Amino acid sequence: METKRRTLGSLHAPSFNAHLDEIQRQDGQIGQRIWIDHPAAIAIIPFLTDSTILMVKQYRYAIGKETLEIPAGKVDPGETPDEAVYRELLEETGYDADHIEQVRSYYPAIGYSNEIIHLYKARGLHQQSGIVDTAEISSLEVVTLESLRSRVRSGQIMDGKTMLALGLVLENKV
């Protein structure tokens, strides 16, 4: 158990905050913890067929690179995770889905963030438009599971949620 003594500082961005807290550790010592107070998020495995999924390319500021990932985003205030899945899928890919189903929920960075990601699969996809969120997403790629597997194995894809999703698909749990 670690208990908060006081907040030493905070950073505020439009959708989440970071805090530096002074804490008391289990052994009684005083320490400091930086932590991210983050809304829930969703990630989607959008099956175009049984063996192909939709993935999106986007620039990731924190690592300074463009990456290929499964679609994902934050759950907006007042929105349910299910609603966020339909919204993000449409915004990032231009597709709608007949069926969505939650597969797993997990903490991606348990050491310093309270973010929880609800991972979904989506089937019965219908294209409604092009990419809506063109400020974030630069392109859409249709990827076979075999190609995804090989790109993860080679280290070309290193995004945790995409790798976790692939593991679940290969385990035949999805």
Added chain:
Amino acid sequence: METKRRTLGSLHAPSFNAHLDEIQRQDGQIGQRIWIDHPAAIAIIPFLTDSTILMVKQYRYAIGKETLEIPAGKVDPGETPDEAVYRELLEETGYDADHIEQVRSYYPAIGYSNEIIHLYKARGLHQQSGIVDTAEISSLEVVTLESLRSRVRSGQIMDGKTMLALGLVLENKV
């Protein structure tokens, strides 16, 4: 592509920092990004036998809960990831290993952290001591892969790196 215009604020903790940057987006708009500048980290799947691994219980401040996870930690300055694996394994479990091998590397929270986790497997374990890092680790648990699988399936274990490790084991890649 997003480019940094200036740093609006920073939080500094002993082992990593958080920054709020003003950025220019791909579409030219000005925005803000909070990001964590984090050292590389390692996580270990310590095989006691082919079907059992060592896991550690620790309090996680960001989510306010005690969790059961595979051993993990930051790579210290001047240390290689391999060295960090041997050090963290000994500190968190009291065990030494004959063989370690890197399995995957990944970004756990690519949206707001540059942390990279190098995931290892360890075999040929020998107990050297009790838990060394008693300030962080409250207990050590020997867990069968079947029990780990069932605890992940039920949502009792929701730690991303532990779930990713299990996926790799089940995929027979470890």
